[in-house]
Amino acid sequence: MKYTNATLILPDELVAELQKYIQGGYLYVPAKEEKRKSWGELSGYRKELDQRNEAIQMEYRSGAAIEALAEHYCLSVYAIRKIIYQK
Template identity: 55%
Template sequence: MNYINATKILPEYLIKELQEYVQGDYLYIPVKEGKHKEWGELSGCKAAILTRNKEIIMEYQNGITVDELSEKYFLSTHAIRKILYQK
């Protein structure tokens, strides 16, 4: 989460109004309904995991065993199987 100085983005009248309720503290402003991003979208983690999972599936289809994939990707055999058998 990034903090933004209110004086850089809000009009002065709005800052004065907000100061009636809070001064010198952090104020969280929630995202509008329907504008939330899913986990990992901003950081790129979701895309990286999806790419990794596709590689695991492709390597398995090319003959790499579950145990070998487990060692290569530092995941348990159970986690590899979940990736392989997901719908």
């Protein structure tokens, strides 16, 4: 999250109105719902996890044992099962 000086982007009238409620503090303005990015979308980590999970599912379908997959991907057997059986 980046902080921006309100006087640089807002009209003077709006800054004066905001100063009635908060002076010298920080104000968080959330993004609109349609502009909001989902978890990991900005960094690309979500895509990496999806690719890893797909690889795990393919290896399992090719005959790899759950325990071997857990060892290879440094995940618990429970986590591997969740990935394999997800819809």
